[in-house]
Amino acid sequence: MNANAEEVELRERLDLMQRMIAEGRRTTQRWSWTFLLWGCAYYIAIAWSAYGKEWYSWPVTMIAAGIATGVLAARIKHSEPSTAIGRALSAVWGVMGTTLFVVLMALGLSGRADLHLIVVIAGAMLAVANGISSLILRWKMQFACGLVWLATAVGACFASDTQLAITSLAAIFFCQIVFGIYGMILESRRQGQGSVHA
């Protein structure tokens, strides 16, 4: 083998290593479907509570979405490798989701649930979770989602009922539905990967 061919061979080895290390880290970004699922769950709960006027519309929808997330996540976790970043992200979203659920349930049971207060709490917590995730993953699109939730939470303090409804529906649409679909498209594009032989 001449010197040039040997150099090409060595560079191929370095490229292969970089590609594989990046591939291992990338697995933590395959959770965009949860944004879409929860976005749809919010819309179902809003529509159900608006037209059905049932007190249990929110708890039932949220519990159903939580169970669906748990079942699907357990199946993915079996086939995905364990990473420190993955554990950090699941800790942030797990704690945020549980806290939000408990606080909103308590508000509902106490009879002090006010739509403005709910949007302020949910928006602020989603802003924190999206902000932390975006900084860990260095994902600008998710950082923008965090800012939208923060703006929605702040806006809810001053908005009228109509303004609140419009901004909340818009925030769910952009930060859950659009962001979820965008993330899933990115992930499906990354699926194509070349084979490595001995």
Next chain:
Amino acid sequence: MPELPELNPVIHGKLRLALLSLLAGVEEAEFTWLRAKTGSTDGNLGAQLMKLEESGYVAVEKKFVERKPQTIYRMTDVGREALQEYVQALKQLLGAAI
């Protein structure tokens, strides 16, 4: 003239290098995930992982999850050190080739 380093033959195989690099980016990984990422066959992958295990570069743990067998691989400290040395040697050789 300084002597050029030799590349570790256990790591130098393309599939073994890919496996160690994949494991370097995660804490632990299942056999099926490594197979999906490398596009290798079960037999070839098993043989290469066995070589890495015999060299002490990876540790293996077999367990059952929901009654299904699972083989988990993780990189050892020895493996991490060997990979770092391999990268250094590779860079040195490339430096000499330029």
